[in-house]
Amino acid sequence: MLAKVLSCAVVGLDGELVDVEVDITRSQLPATTVVGLPDTAVQESRERVRSAIRNSGLSWPNGSKVTISLAPADLRKEGPAYDLPIATGILLASGQVVADVEDAVFIGELGLTGEVRPVRGLLPMVMLAAARGMKRAFVPEQNAPEAALVDAMAIYPVTSLASLASHLLAAVPIDAYHREPSAGQPEPPANVTDFADIVGQEHVKRALEVAAAGGHNIVLKGPPGSGKTLLARAVPSILPPLTTAEAMEVTRIYSVAGLLPSNTGLITNRPFRAPHHTISNAGLVGGGSIPRPGEITLAHRGVLFLDELLEFDPRVLEMLRQPIEDKTVTISRARQAVTFPASFILCGSFNPCPCGYAGDPERECVCPPQLISRYQRRLSGPLMDRIDLFVDVPRVPFEKLSGLSGGEKSEAVRERVARARQVQSGRFDGSPGHTNAEMTPPQVRDFAQRQLADGAGDVLKLAVERLNLSARAFHRLLKVARTIADLADSDGIETPHMAEAIQYRARIE
Template identity: 50%
Template sequence: MLSKSFGAAVYGVDARIITIEVNVGQGTKFHMSGLPDNAVKESEHRVESAIKENGLRMPRQKVVVNLAPADIRKEGSSYDLPIALSILKASDQISAEKLEEYLIMGELALDGKLRPIKGVLPIAIEARKNKFKGFILPKENAREAAIVNDLEVIGVESLKEAIDFFEGVIDIKPLDIDTRDVFMTEVNTYSADFKDVQGQENIKRALEIAAAGGHNAIMIGPPGAGKTMLAKRLASILPPLSLHEALETTKIHSVAGRLGDNASLIATRPYRSPHHTISDVALVGGGGNPQPGEISLAHNGVLFLDELPEFKRTVLEVMRQPMEDRKVTISRAKVSLDYPANFMLIASMNPCPCGYYNHPEKECVCAPGVVQKYLSKISGPLLDRIDLHVEVTPVSFDQMTANRKSESSADIRERVVAARDRQIDRFKDIKEIHCNAMMPSQMLKDVCQINEAGKTLLKTAMEKLGLSARAYDRILKVSRTIADLADSEEIQIEHLAEAIQYRSLDREGWAG
C-alpha cells in the first residue's frame, strides 16, 4: 500500500517542500531513495525502534521510502517523524486520513520521543506559502514556528502523541503567539549600557556616528583602554529591529541551530565576537553541508573583531566582497546558496606588538619598522571599507572615579534613530540603500554637496595630513552622517572637520 506525507529541506535561509512517499509490498528489504545523506539513511533504525517501543510493528515486507524531488540531496535527521507515520499508514496500522494536510518534521529518539530540529522558521513560512493546514513538529520548536500566522502549529512530544492526534484520540490546540507582543516585550533588552562607561566621550561620539550612518569602524589603542567594553555596547544604541529585520535574523539563527529550545523571535540586534583563530569558512559560511558563518549570524547587527591584526590574512580578505554586497554566496557543484550579511564591522587593535605606540605615558619598545609591519597585516582594500578610524587613549584615574553621570544608551539611541529616519526618507526611492554607509560613489556629488570653504578645508587636509585618495569618499559619507545627527540639511565646515579626524590610519607617517 502507498502512503504520502510532507516534510521540507532547508537551502540557505529558505525551505523547499519534500514529499515522503512510502510503499509497503511484497519482499523483505528496506529501501530509501531520493539522495539521502547518512543521517537520513540511518532513520531506518530510529524509526524501527520508535515504532516497536510504542507497541506497533515494523513491517517485515519490502518497504520503499522515496524523498521527492529525487535529484535534491536530503540532509539531517528531521525526516524521522513523517517517515514513521507514512510507514504505519502504508502498513494499515493507522488510518491518519489528514496526514497529507500537515507538514511534518521531527527527529525520533529510540523510545519514540521527539528531539528538536533546526531551520523551523523557514520551514513554517514555506508551509504557509504552500497552504498546508498546519505544521506538526517537536514541542521545543513550537514557539519558533508559531510566530508565522495563518498556520496551525502543533507541538508534540512523541511519536505516540502524533499518532493519537491523527487518529482523533486527543485534541491538541494549536500554539498561538502574538508576534508583535513578543517583539515589543523583548526589543532593546541589552545588558550592557553606555551609562556605565566613565570618560571616553570622544569614542562614544565616534560610535554614535557609526551607528547613525551604519559605518564600519576600527578602534586603535593600548591594552586596557576600553575598546572591547565600548564595542559590546554598540548594539544598544542601534535603531530597534523592525519586525521584518527580526524575522530575517531569526531565520538565519534558526538555520544555524542557534536559537535554543522554546525560543521564538530574536528582537535585539545580534552581537558576534569570534576569536581570532577562526577559519575563513567559519567566518563567511560554507562547509560540506553549507551553514551560515559569523558574518551572517551578525546580519542586522554588529560583528566585532578584537585584535584585528591577529586574524589570519586569508580570513580577513574573504570578508571584502560580503562587506560590499551585503550578502555571501556559497557555491558548490550542485547548489549555490545566498546568506544575508548586512552587518556593521567594528574592529579593535593595538597600535603595535607591545601595545604602547603613541601612548601618552608609557614608552613603546618595538624596534624601528615593526609598527608599520604590524599595521600592514591589515590590507589596504579591507581598510578602505572601514569608514572611521578612532584612536583610543586610556582613561585617567580622575575620570574613572568621577561621580558624573554618563549618558545612557537610550538617550544616544534617540539621536541615532532620528538620524536614521532622515536617511530612510532620503533614500526612500532606492530599495538597496537604507543608510549613508551604503551610498555608492556616484551618489556622493548629489547627496554630499559641500561649499567652497568645505572644499578648501578638505583639500588642505588631504595635502597637509597626507590623507590617501580612498579617504575622500569616506570623509564625505561620515560628514553627511554628522550633519544628519545635527539635523542639518547641508554639510557644514565643522561637520567636515570632525569627519577628517576619523581617518588616522590614512595619514602618511602615522606609524613612524
Template identity: 50%
Template sequence: MLAKTYGSAVHGVDARTIMVEVSVEQGTKFFMSGLPDSAIKESQHRVEAALKTCGFFMPRNKTVVNLAPADIRKEGSAYDLPIALCVLKASGQIASETLDHYLIMGELSLDGALRPIKGVLPIAIQAASEGFKGFILPEDNAREAAVVGNLDVFPVKSLKHAVDFLTGKVAIESLRIDSKEVFAAQLNTYDTDFKDVQGQENIKRALEIAAAGGHNVIMIGPPGAGKTMLAKRLPTILPPLSLQEALETTKIHSVAGKLSRETGLLTMRPFRSPHHTVSDVALVGGGGNPQPGEISLAHNGVLFLDELPEFKRTVLEVMRQPMEERKVTISRAKVSIDYPANFMLVASMNPCPCGFYNHPEKECVCAPGIVQRYLSKVSGPLLDRIDLHVEVVPVSFDEMTANRKVETSEVIRERVVRAREIQSSRFSGQTYVYCNAMMPSNMVKKICNINDAGKSLLKTAMERLGLSARAYDRILKVSRTIADLTGSEEIKTEHLAEAIQYRSLDREGWAG
C-alpha cells in the same frame, strides 16, 4: 499500500516542500530513494527502534521510501517522523485520512521521543504560504514556528503522541503566539549600557556616528583602554529592530541551530565576536552542507573582531566582498546559496605588539619598523572599507572616579533614531539602501554636495593623508551622517572636519 505526507528541505534561508512517500508491498528489504544523505539513510534504524518502543513494528515486506523531488539532495535527520508515520499508515498499523494535510518534521530518538531540529522558521513560513492544515513538529521548536501567525502549529513530544493526534485519540491545541506582542515586550532589553562608561567621550561620539549611519569602525589603543567594553555597548544605541528585520535575523539563526527553546523571535540586534583563530568557512559560511557563517549570524547587528591583526590575513580578505555587497554567495558544483550579511563591522587592535605605541605614560619597547609591520597585517583595501578610525586613549584616574553625569544608551539611541529617520525618508524610493553607509558612489555625488571651502579642506586632507578614492567617498558619507545628527540639510565645513579626523589613523599617517 502507499502513504504520503510532506516535509521540507532548507536551502540557504529558504525552504522547499518535500513529499515523503512510503510503499509497503510484497518482497523484502528496505529501500530509500530521492538523494538522501547519510543521516537520512540511517533513519531506518532510528525509525525501527522507535516503532518497537512505541508498540508498533517495522514491516518485513519490501519497503520503499521516496523523497520527492528526487533530483534535490536532502540532508539531516528531521525526516524521521514523517517517514515513521508513513510506514505505519502504509503497513496498515494506523488509519489516518489527514496525514497528507500536514507538514511534519522531527528527529526520533530510539525510545520514540522527538528531538529539536534546525531551520524551523523558514519551514513554517513556507508551510503557511502553501496552505497546509498545520505543522506537526517537536515541542522544543514550537515557539519558533508559532511566530508565523497564519499557521496552526501542533507540538508533539513523541512518535506515540503524533500517532494519537493523527488518529483522533488525543486533541492538541494549536500553539498561538502574538509575535508583535512578544516583539514589543522584549525590545531593547540589554544588559549593558553606555552609562557605565566613564570618560571616553570622543569614542562614544564616534560610535554614535557609526550607529547613526551604519558605518564600520576600528578602534586603536593600548590594552585596558576600554575598546571591548565600548564595542559591546554599541548594539544598545542602534535603532530597534523592525519586525521584518527580526524575522530575517531569526531565520538565519534558526537555520544555524542557534535558537534556544525559549526563543521564538530575536528582538535584539545580534552581537557576534568570533575568536581570532576562526577559519575562513566559519566566518563567511560554507562547508559540505553550506551553513551561515559569523558574518551572516551578525546580519542586522554587529560583528566585533577583537585584536584584528591576530586574525589570519586570508580570513580578513574574504570579508571584503560581503562588506560591499551586504550578502555572501556560497557556490558549490550543484548549488549556489546566498546568505544575507548586512552587518556593522567593529574592530579593535593594539597599536603595536607590545601595545604601548603612542601611549601617554608608558614607553613602547618595539624595535624600529615593528609597528609598521604589525599594522601591515591589516590590508589597505580592508582599512578603506572601514569608515571611522578612532584612537582610544586610557582613561585617567580622575575621570574614572568623577561623579559626572553620563548619558544613557537610551538618550544616545534617540538621537540615532532621529538621524536614521532622516535617512529613511531620503532613501524611501531606493532598493537595498537604508542608511548613509550603504550609498553607492553615484548616489554619494548627488546627496553629499559640499561647498568650495569644504572641497579645499578635503583636497588638503587627501593629499596629506594619502587617502584613496574609496576613502574620499567614506569621508563624504560620514560627514553626511554628522550633518543628519545635527539636523542640517547641508554638509558644513565643521562636519567635514570631524569626518576627516576619523581617517587620521590610516597606516601612512599612524606609524610614520
C-alpha cells in the same frame, strides 16, 4: 500500499519542499531502503523510526519491503528532520492511520521512545510551506514558537509519535499553538555595558554613535587597558531594536545555524558576534561541504567585533573585503552555490604595536620601528579603505578614573541613533538601502554630494587632495558626513559635519 507525506529541506537560508513517499509490499526478503540522496543521518532514520513506532504502541510492517523515496532525488537530504514524516508515511501506508494530509507538512526528529525532538532550520521550512499553499504544520513542541512566526499556518506542537497518531485518527486532538502577542518595544539586552559606566573617552563614544547611526565600520586603536574592548561591547546598548522584517531575517539565520534556543520565537535584539582571532576562513564567512552561515552572517543586522584585529590571520581578514562591500557572501560548491546576507557593522580594535605602547606618553615602547611598521601593515590598504572611522583610544587619566560622576546614558544615545535611522528609512523608502553606509553611488550623489554646503565642499576637496583618498574613500567620507548631519537634524551637510567626518579618516602610520 503507497502513501505520500510532505516535508522540507533547507538550502542555504531557504526552504525546499520534499515529498516523502513510502511504499510497503509483502516480501520474503524484508528490508527498509531510503533513496533520494540521503546523508548518513537520514539513512540512520530507518532504525530510529522502527524503534519509535514499536515503542509508541504501533506496529512495524514485518515481513515487508519498505521503500522510502525522498523527492526531488537530486537534492541532498541531510539531518534528522525527516524522521517524523517518514514515520507518518509508514503509518499511513500500513493502514494504521487513515487521514488526509495533503495540506500538511511534517518536520521533526524522533527518539527511540517515540518522543519528538527539535530540529534546526524550521522557520524557513514553514515559511516555504506556507508560500506553497500548505495550511498545517506538525512540528516539535520546542520549535512551535519559532514556527508560529508564520501567520498563514496552523502550527501543531507534537510531543510524541503516539500523540500524532491519536490526532490523525481524531481520537485525542492536538491543540494548535497560538503565539503570545508582542508587548510593545523590546528592552535592550540586560547584560550589555551602558555608556554611562565607561569613564572618559567621550570622543570615542561620539564616534561609536556615528557608526551606530549610519551602520559604518569602525576601528579603535590604543594601548592595552584603555577601554577598547569595553567600548566596543557597549555598542549594542545604543543600537535601536530590530524592525519586524530585520528580526525575521535574523531569526531565520539563527534557526538554520542551530543557534536559536528551544522555545524561543522572534529574536528582537541585534546580534553581537565576537569570534576569537584563531577563527578559520569557513568559520568567519561560512562554508562546509553543505554551506553553513559563518560569523559575518550571524552578525547580520548587528555588530561583528574583531578584538585584537591585527592578530587575525591576514588571509582571513582579506575574506571580509567582498562581504563588507556587497553586504552578502556567496559560497560555491560543486553541488550548489548559496548566498548568505552579511550586512553588519564591523568594529575592530588593536594595539598600535606588539608590546602595545607605541605613542603612549606614560610608558615607553620597546618595539623597533621596523617591527611596528610590519605589525600595522597586517591590515591591508584595500581593507582599510573599506573602514569608515579610525579612532584613537588614549589612556584614561587618573582624574577621570577616580571620578564618581558617570557620563551620558546609553538610552539617550540610542534615542538619537534611532531618530537618525528613521530619517534614513524615510530617505531610502523603496530602495534596498537601510542605512547611510549602504548607499549606492547614485544615492551618495543625490543625498550627500548634492547636499554639500559651499564651505563643506571646499573642505572635502582639500581632504581628498591632502589625504590622497581613493574613489571608495571619497564616497565613504560623504556617507559618514551624511550620518553626522542626520544626527544634527540637518538637511544639508555643513562644514562642521564634513570636518568631523574627515578627522575619522586618520590612517595607520
